[in-house]
Amino acid sequence: YLAAHNTIRALHDAPLLIWSDDLATGAQAWANACNFKHSDGVLSELPxxxxxxxxxxxxxxxxxxxxxxxxxxxxxxxxxxxxxxTQIVWKNTTTVGCAYNTQCGNIFPSSSSMATLHVCLYNPPGNVVG
Known part of the structure; x- marks a missing residue:
C-alpha cells in the first residue's frame, strides 16, 4: 500500500507518506467486519x-x-x-495505514463469490476546507 500511494504522490508533488501501525490496526478492524461503508471516525483517536x-x-x-x-x-x-x-494526494496528509479482508461474503448480496475489502486511513485527514 505504502509504495503504491507514494508512487502516486510523487507524480503530484506531494510529500511521501509514512506507514502508521495505529491506522493500519483501525483499518484491519473495519475490514475484518466487512463494512463496505465509511466508518465515520470510530476507528482511531486520531482524526x-x-x-x-x-x-x-x-x-x-x-x-x-x-x-x-x-x-x-x-x-x-x-x-x-x-x-x-484527492485524499491520496492531499499534501498535508503524512501517514497512512491500510488493511484488507478477502473473506467478505455480505458486501455484494447478488454474488456468490467472496469479496475483498480494502480500507486505508490517512492522518491528518485530507479533503478538508482550509
Missing amino acids: YGENIAAATGDFGINAAVESFMSDEDSYDPSSPTFSDF
Whole structure:
C-alpha cells in the first residue's frame, strides 16, 4: 500500500507518506467486519480520512489503489471537489495505514463469490476546507 500511494504522490508533488501501525490496526478492524461503508471516525483517536474499495475476483492492493484513483481524470483544479483521489494526494496528509479482508461474503448480496475489502486511513485527514 505504502509504495503504491507514494508512487502516486510523487507524480503530484506531494510529500511521501509514512506507514502508521495505529491506522493500519483501525483499518484491519473495519475490514475484518466487512463494512463496505465509511466508518465515520470510530476507528482511531486520531482524526483520519478514509478510502474503501471492494470487488470480487482478483482484487489485490494495486487494483484497490487504482480504484481509489479512478476519479483522477475527472478532477478539475479550477473547480476542485473532494474524492478518493484527492485524499491520496492531499499534501498535508503524512501517514497512512491500510488493511484488507478477502473473506467478505455480505458486501455484494447478488454474488456468490467472496469479496475483498480494502480500507486505508490517512492522518491528518485530507479533503478538508482550509
